[in-house]
Amino acid sequence: MSGPAPVSSSASLKIGIVGFGTFGQFLALAMIKQGHSLRATSRTDYSQLCADLGITFFSDVAAFLGAENDVILLCTSILSLSQVLKSMPFHSLKKPALFVDVLSVKEHARDTLLQVLPEDSDVLCTHPMFGPESGKDGWRDLNFMYERVRVRDEKTCSSFLKIFEIEGCRMLEMSCTEHDELAAKSQFITHAIGRILSDMDIKSTPIDTKSFEALVQLRKNMECDSFDLFSGLYIHNRFAKQELKNLEFAFEKLKHKLPKRNDEEQEVNQECMVKNSR
Amino acid sequence: MSGPAPVSSSASLKIGIVGFGTFGQFLALAMIKQGHSLRATSRTDYSQLCADLGITFFSDVAAFLGAENDVILLCTSILSLSQVLKSMPFHSLKKPALFVDVLSVKEHARDTLLQVLPEDSDVLCTHPMFGPESGKDGWRDLNFMYERVRVRDEKTCSSFLKIFEIEGCRMLEMSCTEHDELAAKSQFITHAIGRILSDMDIKSTPIDTKSFEALVQLRKNMECDSFDLFSGLYIHNRFAKQELKNLEFAFEKLKHKLPKRNDEEQEVNQECMVKNSR
Numbered sequence: 294m295s296g297p298a299p300v301s302s303s304a305s306l307k308i309g310i311v312g313f314g315t316f317g318q319f320l321a322l323a324m325i326k327q328g329h330s331l332r333a334t335s336r337t338d339y340s341q342l343c344a345d346l347g348i349t350f351f352s353d354v355a356a357f358l359g360a361e362n363d364v365i366l367l368c369t370s371i372l373s374l375s376q377v378l379k380s381m382p383f384h385s386l387k388k389p390a391l392f393v394d395v396l397s398v399k400e401h402a403r404d405t406l407l408q409v410l411p412e413d414s415d416v417l418c419t420h421p422m423f424g425p426e427s428g429k430d431g432w433r434d435l436n437f438m439y440e441r442v443r444v445r446d447e448k449t450c451s452s453f454l455k456i457f458e459i460e461g462c463r464m465l466e467m468s469c470t471e472h473d474e475l476a477a478k479s480q481f482i483t484h485a486i487g488r489i490l491s492d493m494d495i496k497s498t499p500i501d502t503k504s505f506e507a508l509v510q511l512r513k514n515m516e517c518d519s520f521d522l523f524s525g526l527y528i529h530n531r532f533a534k535q536e537l538k539n540l541e542f543a544f545e546k547l548k549h550k551l552p553k554r555n556d557e558e559q560e561v562n563q564e565c566m567v568k569n570s571r
Numbered sequence: 572m573s574g575p576a577p578v579s580s581s582a583s584l585k586i587g588i589v590g591f592g593t594f595g596q597f598l599a600l601a602m603i604k605q606g607h608s609l610r611a612t613s614r615t616d617y618s619q620l621c622a623d624l625g626i627t628f629f630s631d632v633a634a635f636l637g638a639e640n641d642v643i644l645l646c647t648s649i650l651s652l653s654q655v656l657k658s659m660p661f662h663s664l665k666k667p668a669l670f671v672d673v674l675s676v677k678e679h680a681r682d683t684l685l686q687v688l689p690e691d692s693d694v695l696c697t698h699p700m701f702g703p704e705s706g707k708d709g710w711r712d713l714n715f716m717y718e719r720v721r722v723r724d725e726k727t728c729s730s731f732l733k734i735f736e737i738e739g740c741r742m743l744e745m746s747c748t749e750h751d752e753l754a755a756k757s758q759f760i761t762h763a764i765g766r767i768l769s770d771m772d773i774k775s776t777p778i779d780t781k782s783f784e785a786l787v788q789l790r791k792n793m794e795c796d797s798f799d800l801f802s803g804l805y806i807h808n809r810f811a812k813q814e815l816k817n818l819e820f821a822f823e824k825l826k827h828k829l830p831k832r833n834d835e836e837q838e839v840n841q842e843c844m845v846k847n848s849r
């Protein structure tokens with residue numbers, strides 16, 4: 294009677310995380326808070342951190358796969374996904390699981406998962422459009438993209454998606470291809486500009502305009518992200534190359550539209566004089 | 572007893588605006604609201620608009636100068652300031668006035684004003700670090716930079732500055748040189764990136780990240796601004812050229828740090844094959 298009913302808590306899932314770096318840890322915290330049972334495996338040894346968080350850490354991937362996970366959540370870097378998946382002993386799985394990836398590129402993730410995973414495993418491709426910086430005060434109204442690539446166990450899949458619904462994300466079902474096309478024009482360009490600003494070492498000044506403040510914030514947001522992530526966005530999104538060219542082209546156009554400065558005219562004149570005096 | 576006393580209204584000033592374009596009009600609205608008496612002159616005929624606003628419009632610059640303005644507020648474009656000032660018949664002034672400029676470059680404005688104005692006129696160089704878009708909901712906490720370049724009539728000068736204090740601006744007294752150095756690293760770079768994004772025609776998507784939303788907003792903010800303004804920032808701020816080079820250098824570095832994509836490797840391989848087969 295008084296507004297929409299609150300989203301109820303989802304059934305408790307056993308979620309195994311592969312790749313317990315920045316983003317894997319960030320997602321894990323919300324899942325623990327919601328009462329799910331977490332386990333993790335990673336290239337690096339996170340056993341101490343996991344013990345502190347109440348997560349079982351497996352150095353042995355076969356033992357990890359044998360731990361009856363309902364969901365296996367792939368949080369490795371874009372560049373390493375294929376290699377990580379190909380080295381996994383899937384015969385150790387005791388039952389089919391829902392494999393979910395959170396990579397920032399989606400066609401590549403979808404293709405790799407379909408190619409490598411056992412046929413009886415379900416596949417859900419997702420991209421939470423936020424990170425440790427933009428999502429630090431909660432995930433309300435932040436975008437969550439997903440495609441049900443191969444889902445037969447609807448119950449597990451919707452329980453998993455509910456994790457993000459409960460946090461208030463805007464749930465967007467769309468194809469991996471549509472995602473990559475849009476993300477190249479938006480997220481990839483944002484990362485490129487963030488990296489450029491970071492390299493230029495831009496800093497807040499006493500006379501900031503509002504728009505410059507936004508750029509300083511952008512730089513800060515990108516600083517949490519690894520260069521691997523940016524490389525991955527470029528290499529494994531087939532639409533990114535064209536966008537980088539568009540960025541370069543727009544920059545060239547801008548430079549040529551600028552009128553000559555007095556000192557540049559002098560430089561040109563001096564060059565001419567040098568040539569003429571030869 | 573209950574919080575700080577409100578800043579009292581400043582004495583009513585007769586303010587003559589030179590250059591009644593976007594920014595001149597934007598400033599005029601706040602000044603009218605505060606009860607000052609406004610007059611204007613401009614290259615374009617704004618007599619109808621001025622009549623609607625209760626402002627006296629002068630097509631004749633001599634008559635404008637003879638109208639006993641306390642303050643003459645220069646709101647022309649950066650590129651036209653020198654030409655506009657040099658064509659003014661200052662002998663028509665009936666009393667010395669406080670000349671204030673609001674140009675986004677300050678050394679150039681200061682030098683031009685000191686070179687051209689009658690010696691008995693006072694000079695205040697200012698830069699309100701906001702515009703019609705960022706200041707549309709009021710000027711509270713927005714930065715206002717100024718340098719008292721040649722001020723003898725303290726009363727008129729502080730009455731004028733009070734206009735911005737009353738609106739809640741952060742008042743920053745600093746030299747024109749310091750301003751230009753900081754603004755090249757901040758505002759100029761912001762405008763360059765805004766123009767590039769605008770040329771690329773970036774747009775909101777269903778899967779925007781928070782950082783990309785900020786870039787879309789930046790593009791929108793810049794769209795109000797003329798290309799003359801951007802050119803002016805480049806030509807008449809001696810620190811801007813280096814910053815444009817830094818931007819270009821950072822972009823080049825980024826491109827070279829990116830690993831080769833598969834299709835680029837193929838392009839390279841094909842080139843090699845073509846060469847070898849010759």
Ligand SMILES: NC(=O)c1ccc[n+]([C@@H]2O[C@H](COP(=O)([O-])OP(=O)(O)OC[C@H]3O[C@@H](n4cnc5c(N)ncnc54)[C@H](OP(=O)(O)O)[C@@H]3O)[C@@H](O)[C@H]2O)c1
Pocket residue numbers: 311312313314315316317335336337338368369370371373377395396397398420421422423424425518519520521522525
């Ligand atoms: N950061 C974000 O805001 C964000 C947002 C949405 C989606 N994502 C996606 O989430 C994933 C993880 O991102 P991230 O921010 O944590 O940083 P990242 O640098 O993209 O990935 C780091 C993770 O990849 C693992 N890894 C890297 N190289 C490896 C290799 N050669 N072999 C095995 N594992 C390797 C790391 O393992 P160790 O820690 O064990 O070394 C770590 O768990 C990426 O696919 C990214 O696209 C990130």
Ligand SMILES: NC(=O)c1ccc[n+]([C@@H]2O[C@H](COP(=O)([O-])OP(=O)(O)OC[C@H]3O[C@@H](n4cnc5c(N)ncnc54)[C@H](OP(=O)(O)O)[C@@H]3O)[C@@H](O)[C@H]2O)c1
Pocket residue numbers: 589590591592593594595613614615616646647648649651655673674675676698699700701702703796797799800803
């Ligand atoms: N826009 C902002 O957010 C902002 C913020 C702070 C400071 N400023 C400064 O405010 C000043 C005005 O900026 P703006 O945004 O209004 O746009 P602008 O394009 O920089 O300047 C437009 C003004 O310059 C006049 N003008 C241009 N060329 C002229 C010429 N050849 N002869 C005579 N007058 C000429 C125009 O006169 P007509 O209209 O009569 O044609 C108009 O009043 C600039 O110096 C700018 O740096 C702007």
